[in-house]
Amino acid sequence: MSDSLLQRVPEDASTVLVQSPAIEGVTPVCTGLSGWSERVLLVGYAGSNVEALRTRLAEGDADPPPVRELDVGTDVEPGDLTGLGIAIAESLGPDTAVCFDSLTAMLQYADRERSFQFLHALGERCAAAGATAHYHLDPEAADETTLSALSTLVDAVIDTEAGTVSVRPELTEKD
Template identity: 45%
Template sequence: MSDRARRSYFETLLPDNPAALDVLSVNYRSSPDQWLDEWQRYAGDRPRRCAIVSIEESAGSGADAGKTRSDSNTVIQANSPTDLTGLGITISQYLDGNGGPQTVITLESLTILLQYVDLQRAFRFLHVLANRTIESGSVTHYHMDPTAHDEQTVVTLESLFDAVAEFDDGEWIVRCR
């Protein structure tokens, strides 16, 4: 997203008090420090508690490879961008301890995820994740660049979600199913 779209995302699509949130960020695009800095810059404060799953192709092995804690933040180095089973376990463990209406999961980005796994595998993973999120009472924001995918891919993934938000002409347009 552009800087303008990111700022608007934080101002428009997140709850009013981001400092009261528990956040799990599944991140393919930036380092944990960059993610936290961006959150603080746009939201005005860090989340109450957050875990950042940092996904890199060269990550070590083991479910807790590279796991570190500081203050109320946890960074978990994922095994591999193709290890959706391990990622699903990590997300479920987080939801078991932190799920609820003040929990937001951000998956950044579906576009990068689809560089590592095919659409069918991603769809199955996201279907389970969407159901798991609903069960926990949490909210998940999935980010993707629709211009990077064919229309069938976009429509297929959109079918999984309760709402789709698109940044157009400086505003978010939200379509609910």
């Protein structure tokens, strides 16, 4: 299922929201999105899938992209979105994929408004650096208002349970 979902994400989608239950393995989708890049930055909160993602990236590729990890809770305080933004910005460069696992955890430390502002700024930083970002979110852990608000910040939304991909209209009009 993940290969067909990935095929529906436009190549010029620089930000993608991956909605998937936390228990479900989303590594195939994440690996596909990260594998398009030359470098990967895995941003993980405690209990995230960072190690599984690192392993999966290395498995299928004879020459996997270099991976840097940013451990929220060790490298930066969980509620310090300013510090987190600075740490991510320092690792950005052309053709870098930021894998953010997970918005579900971030929303436990920061309210929707602060999280929205953080992700808006992060999306702009990624675009300016020529990087891409995808964010993982358990839709069961967020209310409809939060899901709707965060969806406005990205170019595409992948819903792994429904098997759907929603793309920002500006990207589909180019085709």
